[in-house]
Amino acid sequence: MRGSVGLSWRLAGAVCLSAIGLAMPAQGQKAAAVPDFAPPSVLRAEEGLTSTAKGDVQAGFNKFTSRALRNAVDTGKELHYVLPIVLSDGTIFNPATGRNDKVRLRAYNGTFPAPTIKMLPGQTVRLTLQNKLAPEPLCGATGNTNIPHCFNTTNMHSHGLWISPTGNSDNVLLSIRPGVDFQYEYNVPADHPAGTFWYHPHTHGSTAIQVGSGMAGALLIEGKRPPTMASNGDLDTLLKGFAPDGDITKEVMLIQQIPYACLVDANGKAKPEDAIWTCNEGEVGVVENFDYQFDPKAWKKSGRYTMFNAQVRPEMKLKSGQLYRWRLIDAGVEETVNLRIRKASNPGALNRRAAGAKAEEVEVQKACAGTDVTQFEVAADGLTRGQIFAKVDNNLQPGYRSDVLFVLPEPGEYCVYDDASGTDQVMNSPDNPKVIGVIHAAGGTIKGTQKEFLTEQLLRAADDLPADVREVVQADLRNDLRLTKYIPHQDVTEEEIKVSGQPQVDIAFNLEFEVPPTKFLINQHAYDPNRMDHTLILGTAQQWQLRTLSVNHPFHIHVNPFQIVDIQPADPKVGLSNDSKKVYEGMKGTWKDTIMVNEDAIITIRTRYSRYIGQYVLHCHILDHEDQGMMQNVQIVLPDGQGGAQPLGHNH
Ligand SMILES: [Cu+2]
The missing domain is CATH 2.60.40.420 (Cupredoxins -  blue copper proteins)
Structure with missing residues (x-):
């Protein structure tokens, strides 16, 4: 507590x-x-x-x-x-x-x-x-x-x-x-x-x-709206029995990285940059120096740990043989987390004092080689998926949410670790596997596979529904864990895009290093608060294409979510890298509000401008990129050719 x-x-x-x-x-x-x-x-x-x-x-x-x-x-x-x-x-x-x-x-x-x-x-x-x-x-x-x-x-x-x-x-x-x-x-x-x-x-x-x-x-x-034959419902109504004490707020797993540094010594004297990551007696860690603390290499140099609910390497007590929902929220600023949960093969090798790339990597290799715990993703960025997607390695980027169901199949210790593949996807800098949490599980052992256990639990949870809709929901679950009665948005079809008649919007992130300082650009411009970059028409649907000319950037747009319709290699002759294949696996057709744009990929999304007008933004969710210019203004206007302006007026 x-x-x-x-x-x-x-x-x-x-x-x-x-x-x-x-x-x-x-x-x-x-x-x-x-x-x-x-x-x-x-x-x-x-x-x-x-x-x-x-x-x-x-x-x-x-x-x-x-x-x-x-x-x-x-x-x-x-x-x-x-x-x-x-x-x-x-x-x-x-x-x-x-x-x-x-x-x-x-x-x-x-x-x-x-x-x-x-x-x-x-x-x-x-x-x-x-x-x-x-x-x-x-x-x-x-x-x-x-x-x-x-x-x-x-x-x-x-x-x-x-x-x-x-x-x-x-x-x-x-x-x-x-x-x-x-x-x-x-x-x-x-x-x-x-x-x-x-x-x-x-x-x-x-x-x-x-x-x-x-x-x-x-x-x-x-969500308290169960599905009916006439309308879709909230997944919360199916999963409410799995929340601890029936309280969904207890499912929150807030993931953060705080690059705190001790910038001055105990006497108030400024420390040199290479000494700020060590905090001595009498010194206080702060987040105040943008250049030192948000340098692309700073997080790695800092030795800081990704935290869950504001704790470094938390020790979590859970029950084995029980279904859990974690609401993973990546509230980090600039680090990729490939979240993996795995039985500790050698709990004695877990090392709460692991510090530095070598020690962290050795700990994962020695302690965390047991059975994988599958993360069954039911919602991406808060929006329920049409079909549950099973992952072992959950690729999380700044801004992402991933709601996952999982069961710890037997009692024992489990590693929760960042299974970095060698390069951090966001920072393009060396990265290594790192334990970021430990689970102590006591309780039962499941019979059969994790997927069989999940299916059985969800089928039972659906028993409470009225007979007609129960039949649909249970048939869906038996059909490889589909959730079609719980999806919030209908697909944006090719036909809908055609009828709207709006041109495709192209977004290209870019960094320019030639003349310092580095320029953080979208479509070759840094952010200008007085420039309107996109004017969109209320009531239409539109296709967008996202790419990056220099390093990977997570794209985020406010207000209306988008549906991912296609992911193609930037160079068809080369194809998608294995890394990109993994990152985008299972994403086609899902709705999101933030998506990683890898250098070797071109991503096609579709969205609808429903209900709301006004000005807002799109940007890179590496927030230091955003602060330095990787953002654009967007407005949605009325479809009358005048943007809903007052006659002879100029205020939209
Ligand atoms: Cu960026």
């Missing part, structure tokens, strides 16, 4: 502790005990306003009266969350020293990991973001929008949600400066898919620093 030995977290500076409810003193530099593993806390909806306003009075702009809000919350129609951002003190376990390093990071709610936010389809969710970071009056002084800047300026992105991108909704073109509160209002439509989404800041210039500081949390839309 939070506050147990080894993981502690408190606010830096003079922010009121009681408002946050967290105040364990930081651990000293003694050897760290292994803390219990727990899911992120869950953000509780406020029953009234948190301002000092008493009774039924107006408390500021765009806020309900407290009585009206309480009524709305009580009836489940509205939720009100308050989410402060504060500089907070805590510790992170460092395998290299066996100690907990002290860190001081920007944190949502003053907690690490950030709390999970839960919503229901059809709800209005108010989220008051309070920027309590220090003022930065000189920020942005370089005048170049593509030089990282204004690290304490923020905003909120609800990654993957299909809601309005404008005004006080999922609007990432806003800047919330230090000292400013802003109440976002998310109108989650009643037909919104349930699933695993996430939230993080998205202000151009400070995104990498803030997400790298740990500012990312799970955003779950819980």
